Amino acid sequence: MKEYISTYKELVIDYFPKIIMALVILIVGLYFINLISRTIKKLMQKRGLDVTLQSFLGSLINWTLKILLFVSVISKLGIPTTSFATIIGAAGLAIGLALQGSLSNFAGGTLIIIFKPFKVGDYIEAQGIKGIVKRIDIFTTKVSTPENRLAILPNGALSNGNIINYSTEGKLRVDLTFGVSYHADIKQTKEILLNVLSSNAKVLKNPAPTVMVCELADSSVNFAVRPWCKTDNYWDVYFETTENVKLALDKAGIEIPYPHSVEIQKKG
Secondary structure, eight states: OOOOHHHHHHHHHHHHHHHHHHHHHHHHHHHHHHHHHHHHHHHHHHHOOOOHHHHHHHHHHHHHHHHHHHHHHHHHTTTTHHHHHHHHHHHHHHHHHHTTHEEEEEHHHHHHHOOOOOOOEEEEEEEEEEEEEEEEEEEEEEEOOOTOEEEEEHHHHHHSSSSEEEESSSSEEEEEEEETTTSOOOOHHHHHHHHHTTTTTTTTTTSSOOOEEEEEEEEOEOOOOOOEEEEGGHHHHHHHHHHHHHHHHHHOOOOOOOOOOOOOOOOO
């Protein structure tokens, strides 16, 4: 018992200063990590960096510093850091193999944040989904569809696929096609269609809207109607133009053809 007590006393005497020093390093290190994180956050806000990028870089720097601090504390306690690093490496490899999809999404999210093919508030089309970008996270991007449904897209597939950003240029062309009877006067019809477009305040003057004959179909002469508008007004211009064209053509007595069914009666 005396030998055990003597041994424990020696261990306590040897390790107590190391434990105290490790605790001091831990407390002081956490204080400085919080201070550094706050300072970096303020600098990013002052520079006007994207909110998502601020969150990502802040978390990355914070956790990196904490890992370095943890290694320093372990080293101060006398635990060999080489074996500890080997364990972390093996664990990291196992986790990486198990989370290949998540790591792909993480890499995709990083690329989206860095290269910015779109930002929060943009109207995009990707992975068969159209909608407004509500949030860009590290692993997923959340998009609100026109039906007010929330679509969650994995960043891995999103960054590797085709992305159409309708908001980048600030204006869009609305592509519409209207057919009229072959008996209608082409010049008169074009004037009516152009008047419908020019009377809509949401249709831009520059670029100017165009109306051209695009097809001589089986039962109609088809006109390609191409007004331009601001991105936010796209659907308003689309629906208003469709309605106003119908009213204007009816008022002018110009027929819009539709399929007729012919009933043949057999005699006898």
